[in-house]
Amino acid sequence: MAKKSKKQQQAGGTPATVALTAAGTSYTVHAYDHDPAHPSYGEEAAEAMGVSPDRVFKTLVADVDGTLTVAVVPVAGQLDLKALAAAVGGKRATMADPTLAERTTGYVRGGISPLGQRKKLPTVLDASASAHATICVSAGRRGLEVELAPQDLRELTEAVLAPIGR
Secondary structure (H helix, E strand, C coil): CCCCCCCHHHHHCCHHHHHHHCCCCEEEEEEECCCCCCHHHHHHHHHHHCCCCCEEEEEEEEECEEEEEEEEEECCCCCCCCHHHHHCCCCEEEEHHHHHHHHHEEEEEEEECCCCCCCCCCEEEEEHHHCCCCCCEEEECCEEEECHHHHHHHHCCCCECCCCCC
16 A cells, blocks of 8 residues: 555545545544643533533543553543453553553544554443444544544444443
8 A cells, every 4th residue: 555645644634534434434524723722632622513521532542451552431521440451351551651652543642533543452432422323533633523423433443332431
């Protein structure tokens, strides 16, 4: 496969939107002006889109027994590290080093998407996602979200569905 230049990637979207398009998945892109002074990327996204924080999910990278693992949880809550470890059959989870998370996923903090990551990581989607027809996750950069069916996200990321949020 030919490697795309940076200009071609920008013209075709982010790696997340490219992955969604390649898979033939139905999705909607929501763009907004990111405010670097806002204290929460996820809450900012929910406010900017006028969407309930229960439907906007943040992507976090944790270290579960030495394996980087992606957790996708509502921005309205927090990640339960013990529940995440249990969901993937691990014993202990801690938040991953931010620099390592960025390098491994290919995205910057506040813009890490569960889709189109540089390296495919085990992924866990909070069970609350199933209560919604669609949810929003980062499209791969700050100020850009994708809205899609939770089942589509689960299938594309091969995510385990588990109660990992609190």
